[in-house]
Amino acid sequence: MTQLIVKRLLLLPVLLFIFSVFSFIIIQAPPGDFVTSYIAELASSGSSMDQAQIDALRSTYGLDQPLTGQYLKWIGRILRGDLGVSLDWQKPIGELIGERLGLTVMLGLLTFFLSWALAVPIGIISAVKKYTLVDYFFTIFNYIGIATPTFMVALIAMWLAFSWFGVSVTGLFSSEYVDAPWSLARFGDLMTHMWLPVLILTLSGTARLARIMRANLLDELNKPYVEMARAKGMSEWHLIIKYPVRLALNPLVSTIGWYLPLIFSGSLVVATVLNLPTIGPMLLRSLTNQDMFLAGAIVLIYCLLAIIGTLVSDILLAWLDPRIRMES
């Protein structure tokens, strides 16, 4: 078990290196750079720069160097713990995304735990009570959850909140707390805003997971070991929880690896709609403005989260299933 974890941890820097190269290439792929989009922005507001100014700007940002040079400079700084300065915001990136990252992870984890806490019992009940009213109810609920885009749900929620209660549910803080330092009151205010995006994001996550859980459990319920447990004289719920549910959880746990990053990136549209101060909208803006250092840092952080998610799911799987433990 420890061997498995150590192995995976050793793999982490290698994976991060590969991801950093690819994310750098992809971010550089669109034609032009930050300066071109900056000039375009200036032009649209009526002013312009002469060539000398542009060249000066390029050399300050290192944009006149070849790609490999730019990459090495960037990755070197990151290795020293410096994420660089955002070209667009003219602020250190660490400072820029610090709080947003915290809020994003918090939103993601809350969504993750809530959707698991709902999906697993729903999946179990739907499978055990297959083709009953309860199952049909959850099936309809799940299809709605899967088929409705989350931003649509967010828009409907905003509209309902505004037309019924006259409140605006955007953002994660009330106006007096937006720039206030952290305090218990600010945290309380955060919680009163957090539940709605969490609920909106949970809806689709729960639906997806519950469908997987139901299908897995249906496969397991007909296995001979379930019949054997029955023949031993175990009570129905006891045996279902101990045997088939345990086995049906395996494939679900292996989805954690891609589910965690999905929550972070999937929340982008919802976060934009609801105007949440999370990382998603910032990534969107950095990409449209070709703010390559900020975008690179965010993509790298996403990669790190994906790797951590995979690691967590691998460890959980090994803990759940002795067959996987033996293999490694």
Added chain:
Amino acid sequence: MTDYRLLITTTISNMNPDNQSPLLAVNNLKTYFQLDEGVVKAVDGVSFDVHPGQVVGIVGESGCGKSVTIKSILRIVPPPGKVVEGEIRYWPQKQATYEASGFDGSVDLAKLDPRGKEMRSMRGSEIALIPQEPMASFSPVHTIGNQLIEAIRLHQKVSKKEAAEMAIERMHEVGVPSPEQRMNAYSWEMSGGLRQRAMIAMALSCNPSLLIADEPTTAIDVTTQAQVLSLLKRLQESHNMAIIFITHDLGVIAQMADYVVVMYLGRVMETGPADEIFHSPQHPYTKALLESIPTVHSASRTFLPTIAGSIPHPFNRPPGCPYFPRCVDYMPGVCDQLTPIIQPVNPKQAASCFLFSDAAEDVEPATVKSKR
């Protein structure tokens, strides 16, 4: 009741069952599967008795309802299967399960709630199962020890430590080498033979009076088969258990069973002591089955006799006797019109065939309420 229990302890395996009240009496059992396409009568009027310490072999081709019969007895028929008619009388042998029994000391298992406490107290404790596939019947993510201890503690009030000791003792008894280490092993870490032995250890863990072995040797290779069979025979004698042995292998039946029930398409064709069934089979189906066994004495390079035709599709069951389309003694106008009832043909054997008796079921077939 007390003298009855005394009798069991003095029973020998080859006793004459006629002067003894049974352990299990299945009477006109019908288990139907209500499917969208129609009703599958998996078990359609099966009757047989099992006496204490007796080995009853149920033999028949695949799909003849053997497995559904024993699942009906254990009340673990998978949905949409349902016991729709008949009695499964069982005489409990343990103090704990007496409460459920009626005036004659028996319980009609067919009337119990399959998931209820009474039925659950029977399973494992009074009637234990040895499944067909030990590999798939052990959970792959729980240790053998965990599953054995669980089986013991379900029916006996003992601590985990005591249960573990009992489990090790059982594993030792069934010939699992170094049982202490096997307790921490998973089923997939063991060989097929060992897995089946561990399964037998689990079945024996609560000292059942009736052991149901559902083709226990089909999933293991031939050399191990013989070992498992002789182990079962030895355990049956030392524990004085009754065994219902299900197989399609007549050789295994000859080796194991005292009494034989021959099934075809959910109905009992013939019953009788093993000797009589093998040496003077009465029913045309039993005869045909026995003729299709290759022997060392048969002339070489000749075709092995087989039963003509094939088993009808469950939705397309012939009217009358289910065997008539393949029967060599088919009597037109009788066998395809009426359904025979099992009747004694001599003091020891009974058969369900118009060659021996005119007794037939009512023309009006039993109707099943279509309820889902």
